[in-house]
Amino acid sequence: MRKKVFAGGLALISLFIFVGATVYAGDLDAFKGERGAIKIAGGTAHIPVMKEAAKRIMTFNPDIQISIAGGGSGVGIKQVGDGLVDIGNSGRKPTDDEIARYDLKMFKWAVDGVGIVVNPRNPVKSLTKSQLMDIFAGKINSWKTLGGADKEINLYTRDKSSGTRAVFWKMALSKGEVSPKANFVVSNGAMKSVVSNDPYGIGYVSVGYIDSTVAPVTLDGVVPTLDTVKTGTYKIARGLYSNTKGDPTGLTKDFIDYLYTPEGQKIIASKGFIPVK
Amino acid sequence: MLGKITERLFFICATISATITVLIFGFMVFLGLPLIKGGQFFHLLTQPWLPDHNLYGIYPMVMGTVFIASLGVVLAFPLSIGCASLISVIDGGIFSRILRRVVQMMTGIPTVIYGFVGLFLLVPFVRELFMGGSGMCVLSASIMLAILVAPTMILFFVDSFESVPKSYMQAVDSLGGSKVQKLIYIVIPGSWSGIMTGLVLSLGRAFGDTLIALMIAGNAVQAPSSLLDSARTLTAHIALVIASDYESLEFKSIFACGIVLYVFTTLLVVLVRSFGYASRRNNE
Numbered sequence: 001m002r003k004k005v006f007a008g009g010l011a012l013i014s015l016f017i018f019v020g021a022t023v024y025a026g027d028l029d030a031f032k033g034e035r036g037a038i039k040i041a042g043g044t045a046h047i048p049v050m051k052e053a054a055k056r057i058m059t060f061n062p063d064i065q066i067s068i069a070g071g072g073s074g075v076g077i078k079q080v081g082d083g084l085v086d087i088g089n090s091g092r093k094p095t096d097d098e099i100a101r102y103d104l105k106m107f108k109w110a111v112d113g114v115g116i117v118v119n120p121r122n123p124v125k126s127l128t129k130s131q132l133m134d135i136f137a138g139k140i141n142s143w144k145t146l147g148g149a150d151k152e153i154n155l156y157t158r159d160k161s162s163g164t165r166a167v168f169w170k171m172a173l174s175k176g177e178v179s180p181k182a183n184f185v186v187s188n189g190a191m192k193s194v195v196s197n198d199p200y201g202i203g204y205v206s207v208g209y210i211d212s213t214v215a216p217v218t219l220d221g222v223v224p225t226l227d228t229v230k231t232g233t234y235k236i237a238r239g240l241y242s243n244t245k246g247d248p249t250g251l252t253k254d255f256i257d258y259l260y261t262p263e264g265q266k267i268i269a270s271k272g273f274i275p276v277k
Numbered sequence: 278m279l280g281k282i283t284e285r286l287f288f289i290c291a292t293i294s295a296t297i298t299v300l301i302f303g304f305m306v307f308l309g310l311p312l313i314k315g316g317q318f319f320h321l322l323t324q325p326w327l328p329d330h331n332l333y334g335i336y337p338m339v340m341g342t343v344f345i346a347s348l349g350v351v352l353a354f355p356l357s358i359g360c361a362s363l364i365s366v367i368d369g370g371i372f373s374r375i376l377r378r379v380v381q382m383m384t385g386i387p388t389v390i391y392g393f394v395g396l397f398l399l400v401p402f403v404r405e406l407f408m409g410g411s412g413m414c415v416l417s418a419s420i421m422l423a424i425l426v427a428p429t430m431i432l433f434f435v436d437s438f439e440s441v442p443k444s445y446m447q448a449v450d451s452l453g454g455s456k457v458q459k460l461i462y463i464v465i466p467g468s469w470s471g472i473m474t475g476l477v478l479s480l481g482r483a484f485g486d487t488l489i490a491l492m493i494a495g496n497a498v499q500a501p502s503s504l505l506d507s508a509r510t511l512t513a514h515i516a517l518v519i520a521s522d523y524e525s526l527e528f529k530s531i532f533a534c535g536i537v538l539y540v541f542t543t544l545l546v547v548l549v550r551s552f553g554y555a556s557r558r559n560n561e
Contacts, residue, residue, distance in 0.1 A: 151408075152410065154410065154411035154413075156411075159496075159517040159518070160328070160517075160518070160527065161517075177329070180325075180326075180327075180337075180497060180498050180499040181497050181499060181506075181507065182497055183411055183413050183495035183496055183497050183507045184495070184496035184497065184498075184509070184517060185496075186491070186516075186517070193396075194396075194411075194413070197396075197397070197400070197401055198401075198404065198411050198412070200411070201411060
């Protein structure tokens with residue numbers, strides 16, 4: 001079984017590469033004859049898109065090395081500002097202070113929602129905003145109050161460097177209190193895996209990360225999906241930014257331009273985000 | 278001539294590494310100076326962490342570290358004594374050789390592997406067993422830490438068990454003593470300072486480990502009051518906060534954490550040295 005899945009995955013990947021090499025070759029032309037490395041760090045919501053783009057570029061031209069690290073939006077902004085990486089991703093708009101201090105140029109290439117997620121086994125799949133605020137403040141601490149199991153609610157949140165946290169805290173919690181009992185995880189991926197493992201957990205992730213292993217929670221009657229974020233009915237949304245120190249040049253510029261090509265936009269959409277020009 | 282050069286070379290190496298250690302401490306004190314000068318340092322050690330209320334105390338993290346590390350060592354100690362006894366005294370055959378190889382191999386496993394295994398196997402188990410909480414708690418982290426520090430402890434114990442003079446063992450054999458009697462009356466009392474040194478070193482390792490606590494202790498910013506509470510260690514706190522703004526007080530609290538870790542580790546080393554000194558004096 002596992003072998004079959006693996007073989008299937010391999011076939012799919014090679015298909016991707018094949019399709020990428022033939023149909024969309026035009027969008028990758030900028031990388032022809034180039035060589036060098038691009039270092040990317042920061043926002044964890046960006047990672048699936050970055051990885052796919054990097055894979056296609058490196059397959060097209062093996063002389064280019066692209067490394068992708070996480071760390072959160074704060075890390076991305078700080079590292080690009082200090083010249084440690086070429087592109088620093090952030091899931092929030094850098095503050096005016098950061099832009100001025102580091103001479104940042106921002107490239108917003110997608111809109112992303114921040115969805116509240118619970119374990120699929122949890123019957124509670126709909127909350128109001130005030131319930132959500134009470135849950136995160138620790139005022140509601142049992143699923144029973146909300147019509148679920150008689151179990152304590154396990155809160156999961158992100159650390160301060162997370163852009164996802166910044167957006168969630170501002171828009172979903174209206175900068176309300178977060179209980180000191182909340183557990184901290186370090187990335188969108190880690191959030192997804194702890195919530196999918198904890199039947200009594202609640203957390204929040206980039207909508208692009210929501211899949212069958214976690215269940216999205218309807219907030220004030222709106223489900224966080226690609227469509228509701230796109231139409232603006234789901235309000236907790238933010239831009240995904242790639243930032244550079246000063247105007248990008250060379251490979252870094254090519255990489256950012258690539259995200260805006262039809263192929264780049266297709267990658268963004270296929271990873272569950274809404275591409276913007 | 279060659280001897281002189283080598284001696285010089287080693288002297289230079291030793292000086293460099295000693296200087297670096299001192300410099301690191303100087304660096305932390307220097308950057309933490311604004312905190313120390315303002316008299317905030319000791320407040321930091323006792324205050325809670327509430328960034329929204331401008332309180333950046335590291336008390337919850339100090340308590341988290343103390344709880345998780347000491348419980349880890351407490352859990353690992355009996356396990357290690359047992360294993361070491363089996364390897365070096367009780368069983369002298371093929372099984373003890375295999376066990377020793379396995380333990381040696383275990384010292385090389387990266388902590389992130391333990392963290393990963395803990396997250397997917399131990400955390401759900403603890404959650405279901407105690408019917409409450411998220412399973413990411415002091416207990417889970419301590420159990421994983423115990424598994425992490427045990428191999429080091431075992432190897433250290435084995436070494437000190439085997440440094441007990443052979444003639445003592447032969448004396449027990451000739452008196453018709455059993456292996457267990459040999460262990461209890463000769464080996465363990467004879468390697469007392471080795472056992473203490475191993476314990477203290479493991480405590481240092483448990484204190485300094487980052488990834489296990491970061492991955493499975495839950496990282497909640499509260500001083501744990503029960504085994505099933507989520508907690509954050511000093512090291513995990515540094516890893517989580519390092520990404521915040523350089524200028525913020527939040528970032529500066531890292532240096533307070535660093536100083537606490539450094540001072541604690543230094544104390545442990547001094548303790549180890551004094552055990553070594555005491556045992557040497559006893560032997561003379």
